[in-house]
Amino acid sequence: MSLLQVRDLSKAFGGVRAVDGIHFDLHEGELLAMIGPNGAGKSTTFNMVGGQLRASGGSIQLQGRELVGAKPRQICHLGVGRTFQIAATFASLTVLENTQMALLSHHKRLYHWWRPVRDQYREQALALLEQVGMAAHAERPCSELAYGDVKRVELAMALANDPRLLLMDEPTAGMGPQERNELMALTKRLVVERRMAVLFTEHSMDVVFAHADRMLVLARGRLIAEGDAHSIRNHPQVQQVYFGSGKTFERPPQEPQP
Incomplete structure (x- = not known):
C-alpha cells in the first residue's frame, strides 16, 4: 500500500483551475520530485498536501487517513514534516536550541516555561544533529552559519516530528552546486535509514536527475508525465514544455557565471 495517495486533486481560484485532476502515489523509502515550469501548479499541489490550502476536489490520503480539510498542525501530528x-x-538561538524547540513543539511542551529549555530533550536534539552532520556546531547561533548549514539545521528540526512523510519546498534554493548535492545525498540516506518518504519541489534539474527516484511533471495544473530520469528525459511533451522543440534534458542547466 502507498504511504501517500493523491486522487483527482483539484484547486480553483475563482474561474482559474490552478490544479486540475492530479493523481499520484508516494511509497515508503522513495524520494519523489515534483517539477514543472512557473505556473504549473507545483506550489498549489504542495500546499494542499501540507494543509496550507484546502482542495476544491479530490482526495489526499496518508496511509488511509484523509488529509483534505485537516489543518497544517493536525497534518504535522499525523507524521508529515516540512522544510x-x-x-x-x-537566528538568535543556537543550533541545539532550535532543534530542542522543534522537539518541544512535537511533544506539546512549548508552554512549560518553568523548566529551562536547555535541559529538555538535549540528548534527542544532539542525536538529530548528528544525523544531519551538525552536532559539532550545536552551540553556535544559527546567525553565524553558512546557508547550507542552516538548511541542515532546518532538516533536523523537521525530523524532530519523526515524520513518515517529509515535504521539502525548494530544498536547495540559494545553495551552490556542492552544497545542493550534499544536502540531497543526505536526504536520500535519511529516507532509507528512517523508512520515510520525501516529496520535494525543485528548479535545479541537476539535483532532480541525480537524486530523485521518480519525478512528476506538471504543466498548466495537470500531470503530463511521471517516471524515472530516463523516461522523463525522453518524454516529448516534457521536452516541449521546458525547452520547445529540438532540445532535451541530456545536460542539466549550467550554473551562471559570476
Whole structure:
C-alpha cells in the first residue's frame, strides 16, 4: 500500500483551475520530485498536501487517513514534516536550541516555561544533529552559519516530528552546486535509514536527475508525465514544455557565471 495517495486533486481560484485532476502515489523509502515550469501548479499541489490550502476536489490520503480539510498542525501530528524554500530557523538561538524547540513543539511542551529549555530533550536534539552532520556546531547561533548549514539545521528540526512523510519546498534554493548535492545525498540516506518518504519541489534539474527516484511533471495544473530520469528525459511533451522543440534534458542547466 502507498504511504501517500493523491486522487483527482483539484484547486480553483475563482474561474482559474490552478490544479486540475492530479493523481499520484508516494511509497515508503522513495524520494519523489515534483517539477514543472512557473505556473504549473507545483506550489498549489504542495500546499494542499501540507494543509496550507484546502482542495476544491479530490482526495489526499496518508496511509488511509484523509488529509483534505485537516489543518497544517493536525497534518504535522499525523507524521508529515516540512522544510521551506527560505529556511525557517531562529537566528538568535543556537543550533541545539532550535532543534530542542522543534522537539518541544512535537511533544506539546512549548508552554512549560518553568523548566529551562536547555535541559529538555538535549540528548534527542544532539542525536538529530548528528544525523544531519551538525552536532559539532550545536552551540553556535544559527546567525553565524553558512546557508547550507542552516538548511541542515532546518532538516533536523523537521525530523524532530519523526515524520513518515517529509515535504521539502525548494530544498536547495540559494545553495551552490556542492552544497545542493550534499544536502540531497543526505536526504536520500535519511529516507532509507528512517523508512520515510520525501516529496520535494525543485528548479535545479541537476539535483532532480541525480537524486530523485521518480519525478512528476506538471504543466498548466495537470500531470503530463511521471517516471524515472530516463523516461522523463525522453518524454516529448516534457521536452516541449521546458525547452520547445529540438532540445532535451541530456545536460542539466549550467550554473551562471559570476
